[in-house]
Amino acid sequence: MNRRLARLRAAQALYQMDLTGSEMESAIESVLEDNEKQSEFFTQLVQGTTELKTKIDETISANLEGWTISRMGHVDRAIIRMAMYEMLEVEDIPVNVTFNEAIELAKAFGGEEAGRFVNGVLSKSIETLNLDRKK
Known part of the structure; x- marks a missing residue:
């Protein structure tokens, strides 16, 4: 599973957890296709x-206008949460890529x-977190 697919599947799992209250393992299993193995990145x-959802949500909320x-929307929220996590915690991926x-x-x-x-x-x-997009 490449990183692009991992992000897609992660967004789907996070969406499902947010929408239905599913447990993480259940959501992970439900988004994987037949014979698809979850990657470490996913x-x-x-x-x-x-x-880190609480911390991420505080940052997002502070940067929402109106x-x-x-x-x-659940999908937008899942994608933004995931991207915020990746930008804050995954050091080997440049912020601009995420x-x-x-x-x-x-x-x-x-x-x-x-x-x-x-x-x-x-x-x-x-901008608020002073993250450099080219990092």
């Missing part, structure tokens, strides 16, 4: 995002408008 994204985190991957993932699920929304929230969060 597991790290789901587990890490889940563990929105609340509960008003965000940023761009999150926007592309949002566009794939929700079109250009979702991509713009994710872009805005992540841009503001990067």
Whole structure:
């Protein structure tokens, strides 16, 4: 499983957990295709995002203008949470790569408008946290 697919599957698992309250292991199992093995990166994204959700949500909430985190769409919220985790905790991936991957993932699920929304929230969060996109 490459990193792009891992991000897709992680977003799906996080979405399912958020929407239905599923347990992490159950959500992970349900998003994997037949004969698809979960990668370490996929597991790290789901587990890490889940563990740091409160901290991540505080950062996201502080950077929303005219929105609340509960008003965000489940898919956008899952993608933004995952991207925030990756930018904060996964040191071997440049912030700009994570940023761009999150926007592309949002566009794939929700079109250009979702991509713009994710872009805005992540841009503001990067600025607030002083994360260098070229890191």
